[in-house]
Amino acid sequence: xxxxxxxxxxxxxxxxxxxxxxxxxxxxxxxxxxxxxxxxxxxxxxxxxxxxxxxxxxxxxxxxxxxxxxxxxxxxxxxxxxxxxxxxxxxxxxxxxxxxxxxxxxxxxxxxxxxxxxxxxxxxxxxxxxxxxxxxxxxxxxxxxxxxxxxxxxxxxxxxxxxxxxxxxxxxxxxxxxxxxxxxxxxxxxxxxxxxxxxxxxxxxxxxxxxxxxxxxxxxxxxxxxxxxxxxxxxxxxxxxxxxxxxxxxxxxxxxxxxxxxxxxxxxxxxxxxxxxxxxxxxxxxxxxxxxxxxxxxxxxxxxxxxxxxxxxxxxxxxxxxxxx
Amino acid sequence: xxxxxxxxxxxxxxxxxxxxxxxxxxxxxxxxxxxxxxxxxxxxxxxxxxxxxxxxxxxxxxxxxxxxxxxxxxxxxxxxxxxxxxxxxxxxxxxxxxxxxxxxxxxxxxxxxxxxxxxxxxxxxxxxxxxxxxxxxxxxxxxxxxxxxxxxxxxxxxxxxxxxxxxxxxxxxxxxxxxxxxxxxxxxxxxxx
Numbered sequence: 001x002x003x004x005x006x007x008x009x010x011x012x013x014x015x016x017x018x019x020x021x022x023x024x025x026x027x028x029x030x031x032x033x034x035x036x037x038x039x040x041x042x043x044x045x046x047x048x049x050x051x052x053x054x055x056x057x058x059x060x061x062x063x064x065x066x067x068x069x070x071x072x073x074x075x076x077x078x079x080x081x082x083x084x085x086x087x088x089x090x091x092x093x094x095x096x097x098x099x100x101x102x103x104x105x106x107x108x109x110x111x112x113x114x115x116x117x118x119x120x121x122x123x124x125x126x127x128x129x130x131x132x133x134x135x136x137x138x139x140x141x142x143x144x145x146x147x148x149x150x151x152x153x154x155x156x157x158x159x160x161x162x163x164x165x166x167x168x169x170x171x172x173x174x175x176x177x178x179x180x181x182x183x184x185x186x187x188x189x190x191x192x193x194x195x196x197x198x199x200x201x202x203x204x205x206x207x208x209x210x211x212x213x214x215x216x217x218x219x220x221x222x223x224x225x226x227x228x229x230x231x232x233x234x235x236x237x238x239x240x241x242x243x244x245x246x247x248x249x250x251x252x253x254x255x256x257x258x259x260x261x262x263x264x265x266x267x268x269x270x271x272x273x274x275x276x277x278x279x280x281x282x283x284x285x286x287x288x289x290x291x292x293x294x295x296x297x298x299x300x301x302x303x304x305x306x307x308x309x310x311x312x313x314x315x316x317x318x319x320x321x322x323x324x325x
Numbered sequence: 326x327x328x329x330x331x332x333x334x335x336x337x338x339x340x341x342x343x344x345x346x347x348x349x350x351x352x353x354x355x356x357x358x359x360x361x362x363x364x365x366x367x368x369x370x371x372x373x374x375x376x377x378x379x380x381x382x383x384x385x386x387x388x389x390x391x392x393x394x395x396x397x398x399x400x401x402x403x404x405x406x407x408x409x410x411x412x413x414x415x416x417x418x419x420x421x422x423x424x425x426x427x428x429x430x431x432x433x434x435x436x437x438x439x440x441x442x443x444x445x446x447x448x449x450x451x452x453x454x455x456x457x458x459x460x461x462x463x464x465x466x467x468x469x470x471x472x473x474x475x476x477x478x479x480x481x482x483x484x485x486x487x488x489x490x491x492x493x494x495x496x497x498x499x500x501x502x503x504x505x506x507x508x509x510x511x512x513x514x515x516x517x518x
Contacts, residue, residue, distance in 0.1 A: 027408040027438045034412060034431030035476075041425035042478035048426055055420040059377055067379055141380045141387035143422035144474060144481045149377070176423060183423055188383065190481045211485040213383035265383075 053153070053178035060149050060181030063138040128243045129276040132156040136272060137181075146189035146211065148266050152274065153178045161241055164272045169247035169263030170194065170235060171272050182274075186266050187215060187248070195238040196248050200231050207233060207248055207260055215249060217258035227251050227258055243278040364511050365398035365405045366414060368504065373418050386488040388496035391418055392466055395433055396459050397504040399440035400450065402512065411437035424470075425477030432469045436462055456497050463493045 009017075040047060082089075118125075134152035152158050154177050164171040164184045172192065176183035185192055188209040196207050196217075206219040217233070231251040237244030247263035266272075344352055373391035380387065395414065398406040415430030422429070439462070467486040474481045 023407065027434065030409050030412040030434045031431055031438070034415070034427045034434060037427035038425055038431065038473055038477045041427060042476065045425070045478055048420075052420055052423070055417075059374065059421060062374070063377065063379060137379060138377045139379045140377055140422050141385060143376070143424065144385055144470060144486065145423045145479070146385065147423045148379075185423075191479055211385060211482050 049176070052176045052183075056149060056176055056178035056181040056183055057153070060137050060151055060178070063149070064135070064151050067137065126279045128278065131158060131162060131274045131276055133271055133273050134158075134182075135270060136184075136266065139266070144211065145191075146186040146209065147175070148172070148184045148186060150182050150184060150272060150274070151180065153180045153182050155179050158182045158274055159277075162277050163242045163246075163275050165246055165275060166264045166266070166272045168265075169249070170242060171264055171266045173241055174274065184266070184272070187262060188212065193239075194242060194248055195236045196233040197236040197244075198227065198231055198251075199234050200228070201225050204236055204238070205233075213262075214252065215260040215262065217251070217260050229254060233260060237278060240279045241277050243275065361512055362405055364507055365394075365402055365504075366410050368507055369394040369398065369406075369414050370417060372500065373414070373421060377421055384485055384488055386485075386492050388492040389463055389466065389489060390496060390500055391429075392433065392436065392463060393459060393493060393497055393500040394504060395437055396440060396462055397455075397501045399437045400444060400455060401504060401508050403441050403444065405512075406437055408434040408438040408441070424474065425479055428470055428473045428477055431473060432466050435469070436466065452501075455501070459497050460490070460494055463490055 117123075132152045134150040134156070136148045137151045138149040140147050148171075150158075150164070158174055158177050160174055160177055162174045164173060170187060172184040172186040172189075174182045175185045186209070187194060187207065188211060190208070190210055192209040194207040196205055197203065198205060198220075203225070204221045205217050208216045208218055210216055217227075229250075229252055233248045233250065235242040235244055235246045235248055249260040249262045251258055252261045253259040342355055344355075347355065369391055372394045376387055376390055378387070391414065395406060395411050399411075411433040412430050415428075415433035416426065418424075418429035418433070419426045443458070467490055468483070471481060471483045471486065
């Protein structure tokens with residue numbers, strides 16, 4: 001025999017080898033599934049909305065209960081602090097009150113003038129409407145997505161895309177809604193964009209989050225007038241979600257990469273007001289619309305179902321794609 | 326009592342049970358007697374839940390407890406933390422942290438598979454060695470989640486994730502001590518039947 005016969009493998013070894021092969025195949029399939037899910041999430045970010053809501057409903061009550069003792073200790077500490085600081089705080093409050101009264105008189109006159117002007121110009125404005133006041137029960141300090149969970153959901157009237165505002169200023173907007181809980185996208189998340197006005201100059205701009213404690217000011221429209229540290233940013237009311245005039249933050253940098261210090265801290269806030277979307281945008285086409293090129297055959301037939309808007313007149317569907325060419 | 330780790334063989338007593346010969350109560354007892362096999366997965370889920378704690382932190386700096394737990398269990402009990410279990414835990418993480426479905430799922434499965442492959446060849450369970458390996462994997466995880474977040478359509482910045490790597494460095498001993506304790510008190514009571 002000029003070759004060595006393969007050594008006989010016992011059935012136990014063979015079984016282990018088979019297990020190893022099956023394990024490798026399953027692992028590969030699992031990773032491929034994960035990547036496919038990611039591509040699906042890219043095309044349709046609002047998939048699995050119901051599952052996400054259900055998970056929220058499980059997590060929110062756990063932390064609502066778990067943080068109760070911590071809140072109790074915090075309240076006790078606050079009470080002690082209030083007694084100790086009562087005298088100095090009282091003096092400060094009296095000074096503030098005197099200033100505020102003067103400011104209030106001016107504001108009353110302004111309000112009267114504004115009302116007359118609006119009537120003269122027949123301006124109609126949407127109104128702000130409070131949906132519910134809710135407590136922030138949880139956050140994701142360990143995640144790349146900056147969110148917080150509140151203890152109010154669809155049962156209390158919360159819907160997707162509603163602004164969350166605390167006593168100090170803007171906190172974020174709702175992105176997931178469960179039955180008794182909802183998730184807020186905080187302003188510091190990279191996906192967050194808030195249209196603002198710089199109150200000193202009246203310029204419009206965008207405030208973007210980038211996973212840092214302060215925000216980035218970008219897309220300034222209008223003049224390039226230099227900003228000053230301390231300039232206050234208020235929401236402009238554009239975009240339809242956030243109502244106008246809510247404090248967003250103040251400028252803290254002196255030169256062009258403008259940084260913004262938040263007006264309100266989401267996690268110290270405790271309670272937030274969820275308001276109805278200021279002026280919800282009208283619903284448009286259902287389903288995702290791709291910007292990709294569409295084959296001519298698909299255009300002639302009026303588009304792949306649900307992906308390309310059908311044009312009622314003209315040379316078939318695909319007006320949108322035609323415009324890009 | 327033997328302290329041998331649980332294997333697929335010992336998991337089911339080395340033979341298929343005569344389920345048809347058992348009464349309903351016996352069958353229930355036989356199935357429920359395997360609850361210990363879920364300890365690694367359940368403890369990892371609890372650590373993930375712990376990461377949604379309401380802390381007033383302005384940066385994403387909370388340590389990657391779930392990832393570290395998956396790594397530790399993949400070294401302690403490879404058969405109880407297979408890549409598909411890590412995948413399912415990762416799906417829960419995606420839902421908990423509002424990330425696109427698949428970011429954590431893919432990365433957790435990849436890491437569990439890598440640890441399994443690596444342990445066979447180079448692993449030797451010295452504490453410092455495992456610590457260094459865990460840190461390398463957390464760094465890989467941060468870069469991977471940065472890439473996959475982009476793929477999932479929610480791009481994010483990489484720099485703040487460095488802080489999370491630093492806190493994970495400090496959290497590793499605590500998580501591995503917790504998992505070791507669970508292994509000694511719960512898993513070993515049943516191990517190596």
